[in-house]
Amino acid sequence: MSVEGRQGRKPRADVQRNRAALLEAAQRHFLRDGVGASLEGVAKEAGVGPGTLYRHFPTREALLAAVLQTRSAELVARRAGIARLDDASERLRQWLRALEDYFSAFSGLPEPLMTAAREQNPDNPLTLPCDDLIATTEEYARAAQRAGHVRPSVKGYDLYLAAVWLAWTKGTGAHDEEALDRLRALIEVGYREQNDPE
C-alpha cells in the first residue's frame, strides 16, 4: 500500500492525535482513580467515543500497558544510570527501589502485574514489559551473587516480587515512610550473602 493509500495524511494524523489524547487522559485518570478508572471517562476527556478508545486499546490491560510505556522513559533512564554502577550490590539495591517506584505509579497497579506474572499469556499486553523487568532483576541478582553479596538460594524473581509487595503496601496507604524503610531493610537483610543460614 502506498503512502497515499487508504489512510491518507489527514486521517492518520487524526488517529495519532486521538491516541495521544487517550494516553494523556488515561494517565490522568489512572493517577487520580487508580487502574480501575472509568474508561468511559477517559474517552470523554480525550474527546472521542468509546468505539475509538476500543479500536486503539481493546482491553484495559492494553491501555495500561501503553500508558506504562509512556512512563517508562524515567525507568529506562534510571536503569542506564544503575547499569553504570561498579558495585553489584548497590546496583541491585537501586534497581529494586526503581522498580518499587515504577510500580507505585497508580493505585491498584500491583494486581494486574501479578496476574501477568501468573498467566504468562503472550496475549496479555502487560506480559512482555513485566518479563523484561524480571529479566533485568535476575541479571542484577546473579551479578550480586557472583560478587558474594546475595545468598545463593535467592532468586531474582523473589526480589521482583518483593518490589511489587512494597509498591502494593505503599499503595494501600497504611504505612508511613519509616515503616516502608523498615520493610525494605527486612528484604535487604533477608537476601544478603553474609546472612546465609546454610
Added chain:
Amino acid sequence: MSVEGRQGRKPRADVQRNRAALLEAAQRHFLRDGVGASLEGVAKEAGVGPGTLYRHFPTREALLAAVLQTRSAELVARRAGIARLDDASERLRQWLRALEDYFSAFSGLPEPLMTAAREQNPDNPLTLPCDDLIATTEEYARAAQRAGHVRPSVKGYDLYLAAVWLAWTKGTGAHDEEALDRLRALIEVGYREQNDPE
C-alpha cells in the same frame, strides 16, 4: 423487656436460623468467588431477601468479619498450641505461618485487611479482629527480641504485614510452594537478630 417480649420464641429462632444460613452461604461464596462475591447470590442461597441480609450485615465488611469470626476457631486453637511452645523464636515463626494461612482463606482478603489497618476506624468491623492479631504478633515479636532472636529495629507490625504479603502473593496464584518457601525464608533471614547490620 421480658423474655416473652416483642420478639417471641419463634421469630427469634427464625432470626438466628437466617443468620446461620447467611453465614454458611457467605462462606461458600467467599471461598468460591473471593471476598467480592455477589451478596445477592449469598442472600438467594440462604433463602432470604436482600433486606434480611442487610439487616443482619449492613456492609460487606460486616459479613466478612462475621464469617472470619466463624473461621477463627482454628486460629484460636493454633494460637493456644503456639502459646505453649518454650522457644520464643519458634513461637513467632509458627504464629506468622498461622496468620498467613488464616489470611489465605479467601481470595482478595488481604486488601480489606490492609484497609482496616490503614483506616483504624472503629466502625469498620474488621478493625477489632485485626488489632487483636497485630497485638499478638507484637507480643511474640517482643518476646523473641528479649530472647535475642529478632533484630531490635524490627516491629511486630512489620511481620504482620509480611504475613499479609505472603497471603496476598499466594492468593494471586502466581507462585508454587517452592517460591513461597523462598519468600518465607527471605522474611525470616531478614528479621533474625544474628543478621543485624547495626
